[in-house]
Amino acid sequence: MAKAEHPSEQEGGAIRRRNEQAILAAAERVFARHGYRGASLQEIAEQAGLPKSNVLYYMGSKRKLYVRLLERMMERWNAMLDDISPEDDPAEVLSAFIRSKMQISRRHPEGSRLFASEILGGAPFLQEYLSGELRDWVQSRAAVFREWADRGLMDPVDPVWLIFLIWSSTQHYADFEAQVLGITGREALSDDDLERITDFLTRVVIKGCGVRHPDPAAAPRGQPAHS
Amino acid sequence: MAKAEHPSEQEGGAIRRRNEQAILAAAERVFARHGYRGASLQEIAEQAGLPKSNVLYYMGSKRKLYVRLLERMMERWNAMLDDISPEDDPAEVLSAFIRSKMQISRRHPEGSRLFASEILGGAPFLQEYLSGELRDWVQSRAAVFREWADRGLMDPVDPVWLIFLIWSSTQHYADFEAQVLGITGREALSDDDLERITDFLTRVVIKGCGVRHPDPAAAPRGQPAHS
DNA sequence: GCCAAAGCTGACCGAATGGTCAAGAATCAA
DNA sequence: TTGATTCTTGACCATTCGGTCAGCTTTGGC
Numbered sequence: 001m002a003k004a005e006h007p008s009e010q011e012g013g014a015i016r017r018r019n020e021q022a023i024l025a026a027a028e029r030v031f032a033r034h035g036y037r038g039a040s041l042q043e044i045a046e047q048a049g050l051p052k053s054n055v056l057y058y059m060g061s062k063r064k065l066y067v068r069l070l071e072r073m074m075e076r077w078n079a080m081l082d083d084i085s086p087e088d089d090p091a092e093v094l095s096a097f098i099r100s101k102m103q104i105s106r107r108h109p110e111g112s113r114l115f116a117s118e119i120l121g122g123a124p125f126l127q128e129y130l131s132g133e134l135r136d137w138v139q140s141r142a143a144v145f146r147e148w149a150d151r152g153l154m155d156p157v158d159p160v161w162l163i164f165l166i167w168s169s170t171q172h173y174a175d176f177e178a179q180v181l182g183i184t185g186r187e188a189l190s191d192d193d194l195e196r197i198t199d200f201l202t203r204v205v206i207k208g209c210g211v212r213h214p215d216p217a218a219a220p221r222g223q224p225a226h227s
Numbered sequence: 228m229a230k231a232e233h234p235s236e237q238e239g240g241a242i243r244r245r246n247e248q249a250i251l252a253a254a255e256r257v258f259a260r261h262g263y264r265g266a267s268l269q270e271i272a273e274q275a276g277l278p279k280s281n282v283l284y285y286m287g288s289k290r291k292l293y294v295r296l297l298e299r300m301m302e303r304w305n306a307m308l309d310d311i312s313p314e315d316d317p318a319e320v321l322s323a324f325i326r327s328k329m330q331i332s333r334r335h336p337e338g339s340r341l342f343a344s345e346i347l348g349g350a351p352f353l354q355e356y357l358s359g360e361l362r363d364w365v366q367s368r369a370a371v372f373r374e375w376a377d378r379g380l381m382d383p384v385d386p387v388w389l390i391f392l393i394w395s396s397t398q399h400y401a402d403f404e405a406q407v408l409g410i411t412g413r414e415a416l417s418d419d420d421l422e423r424i425t426d427f428l429t430r431v432v433i434k435g436c437g438v439r440h441p442d443p444a445a446a447p448r449g450q451p452a453h454s
Numbered sequence: 455g456c457c458a459a460a461g462c463t464g465a466c467c468g469a470a471t472g473g474t475c476a477a478g479a480a481t482c483a484a
Numbered sequence: 485t486t487g488a489t490t491c492t493t494g495a496c497c498a499t500t501c502g503g504t505c506a507g508c509t510t511t512g513g514c
Contacts, residue, residue: 013461035265035348036265038262038266040500054462054463056503061503119403119405130410134406157430161427162427164403168395168398172392175346175347176391178354178357179346182354196388200389203435204384204431204436207437208433208434267470267471269472280474281491283472283474284491289472
């Protein structure tokens with residue numbers, strides 16, 4: 001269905017590229033805030049500094065604009081999905097996993113909220129992706145986690161619930177930003193805060209799943225304390 | 228602002244009570260799925276089996292209906308906020324906390340999504356609540372957690388981040404239900420699944436925060452394994 | 455300088471939006 | 485039975501929605 005149309009390439013003149021960028025940025029904000037139905041092209045156009053007709057000229061329709069935003073977010077996400085193998089150090093992989101998910105939430109909070117809104121609404125546009133690509137990705141990581149557990153490198157926790165735990169706890173700081181700020185009384189979270197939260201989540205997950213270092217040949221029962 | 232209008236009492240005739248219930252249930256579904264702006268009174272009326280005029284007759288306006296739903300959800304939430312004291316067993320408190328949050332998500336998934344949608348949109352109707360009531364609640368629990376840490380009953384983790392971790396990971400199964408089902412390939416999560424997930428989260432949090440039992444006078448370094 | 459292509463946009467369309475209202479139907483205490 | 489209160493609802497309102505289109509200006513290769 002997506003045919004051969006420039007999915008994210010930089011064809012077209014400089015004018016087109018600039019205007020499309022402005023529209024996409026504005027649309028991401030508006031869709032994230034009000035959902036697909038609640039967002040209006042009028043508001044998107046105003047935030048992009050263009051007449052509504054111009055938005056439709058570049059994007060074709062509200063639906064196409066929305067789908068394009070979702071696809072852009074999925075691409076960002078996929079850029080994070082570097083491969084892992086059972087030979088890797090579980091602690092390092094989990095730590096890197098948490099850190100990179102946290103950075104995506106940090107760098108693209110509107111995109112993160114857009115995605116959340118889509119899922120909240122029952123994922124009408126993403127169902128295929130969820131039960132296809134993403135499912136495969138989860139299953140392959142789950143297999144690695146399971147092998148780690150079999151080798152005694154971590155507790156035999158259900159890998160899928162573990163992945164959901166990491167996803168939810170990291171995405172929380174983008175999706176529920178309003179709640180986090182209201183409760184902490186802050187106006188924004190600093191890079192330092194994010195760093196501390198990342199450390200906290202990493203520590204709890206690794207310790208909570210009983211992750212052990214692979215290097216020592218036999219690790220009978222000693223507790224690693226920390227790091 | 229809420230004045231003395233029946234916040235949730237059962238005054239009015241049986242007709243009124245029945246119709247209001249139907250409207251509230253339908254509205255919770257529609258608002259949860261499409262957000263405040265995206266929801267239409269027409270759709271709510273259809274799902275409630277009433278003409279649109281009737282919805283407005285009972286609820287006054289879209290805004291009032293929405294606020295009433297939010298308040299109802301906050302009441303359910305508040306019913307969970309039983310007091311805790313530093314004398315309690317940390318493991319028991321955290322376990323009960325996770326379990327009851329999980330049950331609310333389970334029992335009121337639409338309400339949970341409605342709340343999530345409100346926060347996603349910047350919490351325009353709940354900002355006061357977040358930075359008032361809820362903030363106080365969090366701060367008071369955080370103080371208890373901190374005392375536990377001081378007494379060596381758990382690691383010195385930041386209590387606020389810990390609360391957010393529990394909130395996000397439990398609410399995930401209601402808010403991101405579409406994602407969870409798509410990835411697991413299931414049509415619904417069973418009570419058994421929920422029980423297992425609850426156990427998993429409880430174990431990871433308690434172990435991950437190094438929670439120890441208070442009873443033994445001196446608990447130098449023994450690890451509690453489980454339970 | 456020419457001219458096709460690309461960019462731009464106000465006017466306009468039917469449909470749907472939240473909300474009002476008046477007039478009738480059902481209910482209920484007396 | 486009466487009379488007041490509650491309930492019900494279709495017609496209607498101004499506004500906004502996503503989308504179309506014709507006609508204009510600007511751009512850029514030749």
